[in-house]
Amino acid sequence: MSNLTIHMRTHIGEKPFACEYCEKAFSTKGNQIRHIWTHTGEKPFTCGYCNKTFRQNADMERHKRIHTGEKPFTCEYCKKNFSDKSNLMGHMRTHTGEKPFACEYCEKVFPTKRNLIRHICTHTGGSPFTCEYCKKNFSDVKNDNSYAYSYRRKTIFSQKSKLIKHKRTHTGEKPFACEYCEKTFSRKWTVTSHIRTHTGEKPFTCEYCKRIFSDKSNLIKHKLTHTGGKAKKKKRIL
Known part of the structure; x- marks a missing residue:
């Protein structure tokens, strides 16, 4: 696939690579794979100094600067150095006066x-992110004085997404429809799993006995019969 084709998707909004676990979709296969690791827990990149693992190579390289003390990003105005590019960008706005982040509640x-x-x-x-129906909060904040735990963009996106899904338990909204029947669902992964009851597709294979399954959770429960573990029951919201 050419770089031009990938770039064009940023203009037309095309996202052909869908996550099998949630409703998110991506413009490139690489972004899809990295996102799926947030569901599976896979962290293939290991720090050579402390063996801490990461889902993305960029996160590992950023972490390694804690060990090396490297600060490769330099402010063009005052020559101050930073280990992280995002910190540099935030600092440079103290020189330019730029304020690109607007509050949705006030001006x-x-x-x-x-x-x-x-x-x-x-x-x-x-x-x-607070539910307007039940006032439940969605945040990784441990207390009012520790908001640094959740300021990063990935965490913010995650919590906003959770709020959107939660609100559907109040509104009853089910925006994901099965193309084969009239059944609708509140989450994309549930309609994806349901569609396999029509198509017969079974994409999940047991590594121990090669038995195949249409649903990831059924595969996980089955594998416990090989490992001797016990499945944890989770309530699903359709």
Whole structure:
């Protein structure tokens, strides 16, 4: 696949690579694989200094600078050095005055995503994502003074996505429809699993006996019969 084809998707919004576990889709196969690792827990990149593992090579390289002290990113205005490019970009806005992050509740703007999220908490009472129906908060914040745990973009996206899914338990919204029958679902992975009852597709194979399954959770439960473990029951929301 050419770089031009991949680039064109940024303009047309095409995302042909869908996650089998949730409703997210991606413009490249590589981004899809890295996202799937957030579901499977796979972390293939290992730090050579402390053996800590990471899902992405870029995260590992950023972490290694803690050990090496390397700061390869330099501010063009004051020559201050940074180990992380995002920190450099936030710092440079102190020189330029740029404030690209706007609050959805009021007219205030901020130079960094972290500052915006801290501010949003003054509106929501501690969490940037609060359910309007039951006031449940979606955040990785451990307490009001430790918001640094969840300022990173990946965490923020994750919590907002969880809120959207949670609100469907109140509204009853089921935006994902089966193409073979009239049944609808609140989550994409459930309709994907359901469609296999029509197509007969069984993409999940047991590594021990080669038995195949249409659903990932059924494969996991089956593998416990080989390993001697016990399955944990999880309530599914259709």
